[in-house]
Structures are given as structure tokens and as C-alpha cells.
Amino acid sequence: xNRADREAAVRRLLERDGPAAVPPDTHPVAVRAGERLLRxxxxxxxxxxxxxxxxxxxxxxxxxxVHPWTAPPPPATDW
Amino acid sequence: MPGxxxxxxxxxxxxxxxxxxxxxxxxxxxxxxxxxxPPDANPAARRLLRLALARTYADWHRLRDDDxxxxxxxxxxxxxxxxxxxxxGVPLRARPPAHGPLAALPPRQRxxxxxxxxxxxxxxxxxxxxxxxxDRVHTLCERAVTAVLHPEPAPVPRGARxxxxxx
Numbered sequence: 001x002n003r004a005d006r007e008a009a010v011r012r013l014l015e016r017d018g019p020a021a022v023p024p025d026t027h028p029v030a031v032r033a034g035e036r037l038l039r040x041x042x043x044x045x046x047x048x049x050x051x052x053x054x055x056x057x058x059x060x061x062x063x064x065x066v067h068p069w070t071a072p073p074p075p076a077t078d079w
Numbered sequence: 080m081p082g083x084x085x086x087x088x089x090x091x092x093x094x095x096x097x098x099x100x101x102x103x104x105x106x107x108x109x110x111x112x113x114x115x116x117p118p119d120a121n122p123a124a125r126r127l128l129r130l131a132l133a134r135t136y137a138d139w140h141r142l143r144d145d146d147x148x149x150x151x152x153x154x155x156x157x158x159x160x161x162x163x164x165x166x167x168g169v170p171l172r173a174r175p176p177a178h179g180p181l182a183a184l185p186p187r188q189r190x191x192x193x194x195x196x197x198x199x200x201x202x203x204x205x206x207x208x209x210x211x212x213x214d215r216v217h218t219l220c221e222r223a224v225t226a227v228l229h230p231e232p233a234p235v236p237r238g239a240r241x242x243x244x245x246x
Contacts, residue, residue: 003221006224006225006228007196007224009228010180010192010196010224010227010228011196011197013180013227014112014180014181014192014193014196014197015197016180017108017111017118017179020104020107020108020111020118020121020124021104021118021119022103022104022107022128023125026099026103026125026128026129026132027096027099027100027103027132029129030099030129030132030133030136031092031095031133031136033129033130033132033133033136034095034132034133034134034135034136034137035136035137036133037133037134037136037137038137041137
């Protein structure tokens, strides 16, 4: 028995039972779970944006306060 | 004047409803083969189906030209494989006793055999899906085919174990 024959025999074995009976509530349950997944993803995305905005605001405030781009004053040399 | 365009959500729910009607039966059969449960008592397979369908629903607009069936099957296989990793097969392998033509196979060989032969996924895609080298997929598939066609005689029956015999 060559490889193709053996694979065909297994395929017949796998298809023997035919399609299973799908429970009638599969579609509504899947839709509900899918909506929940979408909500969770939206939530996560919103949270990330919020974090990003907060970080940007914090940086701006800090930079406006500290002026990190100005050179520090030269060291005092009065000795 | 033509009616308004159906909204994104309306298109999703219409498309998904049609998809479920067409694909759920075959997907459930695939899941039942994977979990090696009897076709009329397959809670783990139904759970796999629900999870795969839910992810397909959530990803509906991202699919674009991708076939939703391919996506759902990928989710199913993914989920089955992660289940094996995460809980080390407690809900799947501890379920007594495995049923159907693939009962004697270890879960990963079952997954490869079902993807390759029942679903007709090409070997390279199966390898990519499972993160295995291509020749490993060939080897495991070959081994699984042999095991299914020439099952070994059943090992020691449960009652004959020495541990079970001692009080």
C-alpha cells in the first residue's frame, strides 16, 4: 500500500461519522462571546491611548518647568 | 434613491450568521476529532468551536480577502495547541476514555493528522501554524497514519495494574 492509498484510507476513516450535530445556541453564544472580546479589545486600546496621552502631558509639563535645553550655569570660580 | 449602505455592524452580523450556518458543522467535526470525544457527547469540542467562532466574529473586519473558514480553523488549532501547553492536557487527556479513530494518538499527532488529511491544509502551512520544522510535520503525520491504520494491541488493561491491585 503506497502513501497516497494509506492517506486516502485514513481520510475515509476521518470522514466516516459525517458532520456533527451543531447545538442550536452556537451562533448566539459565539456572537455574545465575540462582542465581549471586541469590548475588551476596545477597552485595552483606550487604556493604551490614555497612558500615551498622560505620558505626553507629563513630559510637556516637566519640560516647560525644567527647561532641559538650556545650558547649566558655569561652575563658580571665585577662589 | 437606493437605501442607505448597511452599517459595518450589520454587515458583520449578516456575514457571520451565514458563515456559521455553513461552517459550524464541519468545524465541530474537526474539533471532535481533535478532542477524540464521541460525536454525541463532546463538550470540549463544542467549547473549542465556540471560542474559534467568537474570535472569527471579533476579527471579521480584519479578514478582508482572507477566508473566514481558514481563520476559524486556525483559531481552533491554536486553541487546541495552547490548551495542550497551558493545562498540560488535563481537561483533554484526562477525559475518559478517548473515542473514535484517533483515540490512540497523542494530541499533537492528532492535530497534525486532522489538519493535513481531514482539512487538507498543506504541509508547509501546518508547519507554520504549529511552529514545527517541515520534516518534523512529515514524520509525525507518517507516524500517525501508521498508528491509525495498524493500531497496536491494547496495553495492559487497567484492572491488571499492580497499583490498582494492592489495597
